[in-house]
Amino acid sequence: MNVKKQSIMMRLAQHFNRFQSAAVYQIMQRSLTLLFPFVLIGSISQLIQLALFNRNSFVVNVFHLSNWLSKRNIFQMMFDSITSLTLGIVAALAAMCAARYTAKRYKRDEQLASITGLIAYLILALRLTPNEGLSFNSEMLGMGGLFFGLLVGYLTGLAFKKLGRPHRRDLPLNGSAVGRSLDSMWAILLVLGVILGLSVLLNWLAISILPDQVILRLQSLKANQTGLLFTLGTGLAATSLTFFGLTSMPTLAQFGREGIASSANLNYAFSHHTAWHVPYPFTLGTLYEPFGAIGGTGGTLALVIAVFIFSKQRDYHLIGRWSLLPVLFNFNSAVLVGMPVIGNGLYVIPFLLVPLVNMGIASAAVALNLMPSVVFTVPLGTPGLLQAFMGTNGNLVALAVTVLNVVVGVMIYKPFVQLADQLALVKEAA
Amino acid sequence: MAKLRKKSLWLLVISLALIGGLMWPAAQWSRQSVMTLAKRHDSRMSPVIFIPGSSATQNRFDELVAKLNANRGNRHSLLKLTVHENNQISYSGEIKPRDNEPFIVVGFENNKDGYSNIQKQAKWFSLAFTALTKKYQFNNFKAVGHSNGGLIYTAFLEDYFNRDDITVKKLMTIGSPYNFSETSITHKSQMLTDFIKKRKNIPTNLSMYSIAGTENFENDGIVPARSVEAGKYIYQGQVKHYTEITVTGDQAQHSDLPQNQQIVALLEQYILSKKNTRNTQPTPKDSTPSEDQ
Numbered sequence: 001m002n003v004k005k006q007s008i009m010m011r012l013a014q015h016f017n018r019f020q021s022a023a024v025y026q027i028m029q030r031s032l033t034l035l036f037p038f039v040l041i042g043s044i045s046q047l048i049q050l051a052l053f054n055r056n057s058f059v060v061n062v063f064h065l066s067n068w069l070s071k072r073n074i075f076q077m078m079f080d081s082i083t084s085l086t087l088g089i090v091a092a093l094a095a096m097c098a099a100r101y102t103a104k105r106y107k108r109d110e111q112l113a114s115i116t117g118l119i120a121y122l123i124l125a126l127r128l129t130p131n132e133g134l135s136f137n138s139e140m141l142g143m144g145g146l147f148f149g150l151l152v153g154y155l156t157g158l159a160f161k162k163l164g165r166p167h168r169r170d171l172p173l174n175g176s177a178v179g180r181s182l183d184s185m186w187a188i189l190l191v192l193g194v195i196l197g198l199s200v201l202l203n204w205l206a207i208s209i210l211p212d213q214v215i216l217r218l219q220s221l222k223a224n225q226t227g228l229l230f231t232l233g234t235g236l237a238a239t240s241l242t243f244f245g246l247t248s249m250p251t252l253a254q255f256g257r258e259g260i261a262s263s264a265n266l267n268y269a270f271s272h273h274t275a276w277h278v279p280y281p282f283t284l285g286t287l288y289e290p291f292g293a294i295g296g297t298g299g300t301l302a303l304v305i306a307v308f309i310f311s312k313q314r315d316y317h318l319i320g321r322w323s324l325l326p327v328l329f330n331f332n333s334a335v336l337v338g339m340p341v342i343g344n345g346l347y348v349i350p351f352l353l354v355p356l357v358n359m360g361i362a363s364a365a366v367a368l369n370l371m372p373s374v375v376f377t378v379p380l381g382t383p384g385l386l387q388a389f390m391g392t393n394g395n396l397v398a399l400a401v402t403v404l405n406v407v408v409g410v411m412i413y414k415p416f417v418q419l420a421d422q423l424a425l426v427k428e429a430a
Numbered sequence: 431m432a433k434l435r436k437k438s439l440w441l442l443v444i445s446l447a448l449i450g451g452l453m454w455p456a457a458q459w460s461r462q463s464v465m466t467l468a469k470r471h472d473s474r475m476s477p478v479i480f481i482p483g484s485s486a487t488q489n490r491f492d493e494l495v496a497k498l499n500a501n502r503g504n505r506h507s508l509l510k511l512t513v514h515e516n517n518q519i520s521y522s523g524e525i526k527p528r529d530n531e532p533f534i535v536v537g538f539e540n541n542k543d544g545y546s547n548i549q550k551q552a553k554w555f556s557l558a559f560t561a562l563t564k565k566y567q568f569n570n571f572k573a574v575g576h577s578n579g580g581l582i583y584t585a586f587l588e589d590y591f592n593r594d595d596i597t598v599k600k601l602m603t604i605g606s607p608y609n610f611s612e613t614s615i616t617h618k619s620q621m622l623t624d625f626i627k628k629r630k631n632i633p634t635n636l637s638m639y640s641i642a643g644t645e646n647f648e649n650d651g652i653v654p655a656r657s658v659e660a661g662k663y664i665y666q667g668q669v670k671h672y673t674e675i676t677v678t679g680d681q682a683q684h685s686d687l688p689q690n691q692q693i694v695a696l697l698e699q700y701i702l703s704k705k706n707t708r709n710t711q712p713t714p715k716d717s718t719p720s721e722d723q
Contacts, residue, residue, distance in 0.1 A: 062452070062459045270471035308438040317438050328445055376464055383449050386456050393464045394457035 009419055016423070019345045023105060027157075028150050031097035032340035035090055036319065039143075040334040042087025043326040049079035051329060051381040058379040087333060088138065091145030095121035095153035102157020108164045112184045117156040120195045121149055128203040137208070139248065143333050144210055146245030146342060156191050163187040211246055228282040228363055232356055235288045239355050242297040245342045261285070265375040275372035275392050282363050290374045290388040290398075291362035291405055292355035296332025299354035301384055302409025303347075303417075304335060309410065310417045313424055330384045346420055350413045357412065358405040362388075371397040466567070470595055475568040477525075478506075478701060480535045481555060483577025483605075484547075488512050488522070488537030490576065493689045494697075495533055501698065506533045511562075513554035514539040519561055531703055534562065545621045548578060552585035559586070563596060572701050573601040576688050577653070580606025580640075581621070584664060587636075588628040600701050602639040604687050607653040609660035618660075625664045636669040639700055641693060643682040652684035673700075 019025060051059045053076040055066050099117025103110045125140035139145065165183040202209065241247040261280040268278045280286070295301025304327050307320045316339065323334035341347050365371050374391035382390060385406070388398040482490035488510040495508050507526040513519050513536065525532040536558045538551050575583040580603025591598065609615065609622045618626075642658035643650035659674065666672040681690040 058456075061463075062455045267471070270468045273468060305442060308435065308442050312434075314434060317434050321438055321441055324441060324445055328449060376460060376467075378460075382456075383452065385446075385449055386452065389453070390456050390460045393460050399453075 005415070009415055013419055013423060016345050016419075020423075024154060025343075025345075027098055027101040027105065027154060028343055029340055030101055031094055031150060031153065032146075032337050032342055034097050035093055036334065036338040038086040038093065039090055039337045040322055040326075042083050042090070043323070043331045043334045045079045045082040046087060047326050047329050047331055047381070049076060049083060053079065054380055056380050058382040061379045084138075087142060089141045090143055090333075090337070091141050091149030092118055092121045092125070094146055094149035095156070098150045098153025099156040099160075100153075102154050103160045103164075106157070106161040107166050108157070108160040108187075109180060109184050112181065112188065113157055113160045113164075116160075116184075116188050116191050117153040120156055120191050121145075121152045123192065123195045123199050124148070124152060124202075126199050126203075128200065139208070139210055142248050143336075144246065144248030146337075148209065150245070150343075152195070156187075159191050160184060160187045163190060211241055231282055231284050231287050232359060234284060235292045235355050235359055236352060238288075239292075239298055239352055242336070243342065243348060243351055262375070265373065266377075269375045275375050275395070276369075278373045278375055281366045281373040286366075286373045286375060287359045287362055288355075290391055291402065292359040293330065294358065294384040294387075294402060294406055294409070295327045296330045296335075296384070297355070298332070298341070298351040299358055299405070299409040300327050300332035300335050300341075302354055302406050303339075303341070303350070303413050305406065306410045306413035306417045310414050310421075312421045316417075316420070328383050328385070329381050346416055346423075350409075350416050354409045354412050357408060361405055361408065362401055365397070365401050371395055371401060374398065467595060470567045470569045473567040473569055474530045475532070475566060476530060476570050476572065476599070476703065477532045477534050477562075477566070477568055478572045478574060479559075479562075480533065481573075481575045481579030481582050482535065482537055482541070483575075483579050484541055484543040486537070486541060486576070488535045490537070491533070491535050491688060494694065497689060497691075497694050498533075498697065498702070501694070502702075505529070506531055508533045508535070510535045510537065511558050512537045512539060513558050517554070517557055519558055525566065543578060545619070548581050548585055548621065551578075551582045552589060555582055555586050556590035559591075563593075569595060570597045570599050573598055574604070574697065574701060575601070575606060576604045577606060577684065580604065580661075581608065584608070584625055584632075584661075587633065588625065588631045591633070592631075598633055598636055600637045600639070602641065602697065602701055603661065604641045604693060605643050605650055605653050605658060605684050606640065606661065607657040608664060609654075609657040611654060611657065612660075613648070613654045613656050615656065615660055615663070622660055622663070629664050629668050632665065632668050634669060637671040637673075637700075638665045638669045639673045639675060639696070640665070641675045641677060641687070641696065643677050643684060643687045643690070645678075645682055650682060650684040650687070 051057050052065075053069060053072065054060065055069065060066055060069060096114045096118040099120075100110045100114035103113030122136070125136045125145065127135045127137050129135055140148070163184075163186045238247065261283045262285040265278040265280055265283070265286070269275045278286075293299065295304065304320045304324060307316045311317060311320075319335065319338040323332075323338060326332070326334055336342050339347070341351060366373055372392050372395055374388050376391050376393055378387055378390045385402055386399075388402045389395065392398040480491050482488070492508075495506065499506055507524060507529045509521065509523045509525050509532060511519055511521055511534065525534075536555055538554050540547060540550065573583050575581070580601075583601060583603065584606075587598070587601075608625065609617075610619045612619060640658060640661045642653075642655050644655050645651050647655075649655055655676070662672060662674065675696065677687070677690060677692050677696075679692075681687075687693055
């Protein structure tokens with residue numbers, strides 16, 4: 001058994017190694033890790049803003065702080081701005097980093113490439129309105145636009161490779177840099193021109209290239225869909241979109257909060273004074289948020305704990321420690337970008353598997369009448385571990401199932417965290 | 431290596447202990463909140479909340495209430511609120527126990543006309559409304575606004591009302607000048623433009639009745655019929671039902687409208703619940719189905 005498992009892991013490692021040596025892959029992963037500090041600051045600021053300065057938040061509600069808060073609007077605005085200018089523009093920054101690393105790899109002018117990448121992505125996110133100044137599609141700029149940010153950056157770098165001249169290294173600092181800029185002129189013009197055309201086209205067609213809206217529409221279209229399979233399928237779709245940097249947390253947080261099924265459940269619970277045997281026990285609202293995303297999409301809390309217990313890499317431990325606080329409150333962007341998890345072939349299996357297994361365990365517990373369904377609304381920013389507990393009006397079995405879910409998640413992540421260790425050792429030896 | 435792990439695990443244990451410490455207050459909170467919500471859910475109270483027009487006080491509807499109660503055997507108790515400029519609220523009258531359809535009138539110390547005042551009054555109304563929801567556990571209410579009262583309601587529904595535990599079932603505005611004194615829709619007032627811009631915030635399950643009075647073919651002495659009619663650009667297509675009714679004849683003058691016998695009948699027919707009523711009016715065939723439990 002153990003031998004067999006090891007051979008499977010070895011084969012995975014080989015595949016992964018081949019994958020890892022691709023240039024695109026290295027550029028993407030490196031760009032993501034560079035963003036970690038900003039994403040972390042943004043997440044913590046978002047957490048503070050949401051947990052302390054929002055009237056509907058967990059801390060405020062549980063400790064009755066709302067009167068104290070109404071006089072402290074300034075803090076909310078402050079943290080709001082910090083979040084918007086770090087986490088809120090992370091896709092644009094990703095475009096910048098990706099362009100830089102691509103240009104560097106092909107020995108082109110990295111500074112100009114990174115500026116071009118940034119501007120190109122901002123143009124793509126531009127919302128063309130007749131009577132206002134500059135306005136951007138904020139979803140495109142945030143975590144949800146990460147994939148397109150990296151893509152635009154990479155393509156910008158490629159344009160520099162094709163059209164630019166190799167970097168002149170020996171420029172004196174006091175001399176003119178015009179020649180250097182001119183080397184890349186055609187690349188800059190081409191990138192900005194193409195992206196402007198694309199942006200105009202998108203604005204004209206009034207469509208978004210982000211799949212968020214599709215998922216949301218699917219979810220509201222199928223608000224009556226209450227089958228377990230639909231729930232698992234949508235949960236899987238949302239998790240895989242997150243894995244590829246195609247969607248963001250705010251969108252996911254709306255999952256299953258609305259719709260006929262959830263209000264029918266709530267009505268039932270209020271009129272029968274119990275959360276047991278509600279009409280729709282297996283919806284997104286009762287399963288995905290409280291069980292399928294403990295610590296954020298992909299059961300990130302389990303990943304962080306697995307790193308703490310099994311990893312031998314200093315970087316992993318440090319990233320886990322820094323991100324622990326936001327992750328406990330289900331803000332996982334820092335881990336997704338820092339490890340990185342997004343687009344990382346190493347974690348694709350557990351990242352998609354953990355939510356499914358967790359939701360499966362929870363629905364089994366409901367089906368076996370071990371616990372009631374999670375139907376009551378919990379305040380914003382409730383810690384992931386307490387969501388099911390509070391959503392069932394303090395049912396201890398629900399809490400136990402949450403803990404069990406985390407333990408199972410840690411076991412699923414364990415071999416992959418260890419594999420990462422081995423790969424790091426191999427790389428060091430090489 | 432062991433040190434690295436030890437430090438991380440300590441951090442984890444401490445954080446988990448902190449989360450564990452939150453368990454007790456969290457459980458307390460959810461118990462409390464579920465209890466309040468269940469109470470609201472079970473509540474049978476469905477008040478009618480009136481807002482008077484400009485220059486009128488919280489006593490504006492006394493005559494109307496007397497007429498309604500005379501028809502219906504004094505079932506409805508009357509509570510009056512006045513919101514002062516400093517956001518303080520004073521109360522008079524009371525809601526009798528076991529009255530499931532009390533009348534509540536919300537007046538304002540500053541009851542002047544004009545768009546900026548209407549915006550202020552909408553904010554004051556939202557304060558009064560929040561105070562009422564805290565004191566009484568109703569899960570739905572019916573809204574009646576006379577003249578500018580209808581405009582205040584529109585501003586309130588668009589800017590302040592976003593509760594998912596309370597529904598506004600019906601709204602009746604009586605002679606409300608949605609386009610102020612403009613007699614033509616081609617010239618839209620700033621207020622009407624704003625109302626139309628934000629119309630998407632109005633609840634879609636609302637049944638809306640807009641009543642216009644007319645003394646002649648143009649107006650009710652004060653408000654042009656065209657201005658009342660302009661309400662359709664806000665409500666029609668956004669709410670579940672939008673009905674326009676024009677009342678003419680005796681007492682169709684703007685200020686007489688709240689005690690106009692026809693309007694009293696319309697209120698009984700469309701706004702008030704019908705159970706146990708001694709209705710003196712013949713019930714028309716096309717009346718909306720009763721939604722009360």
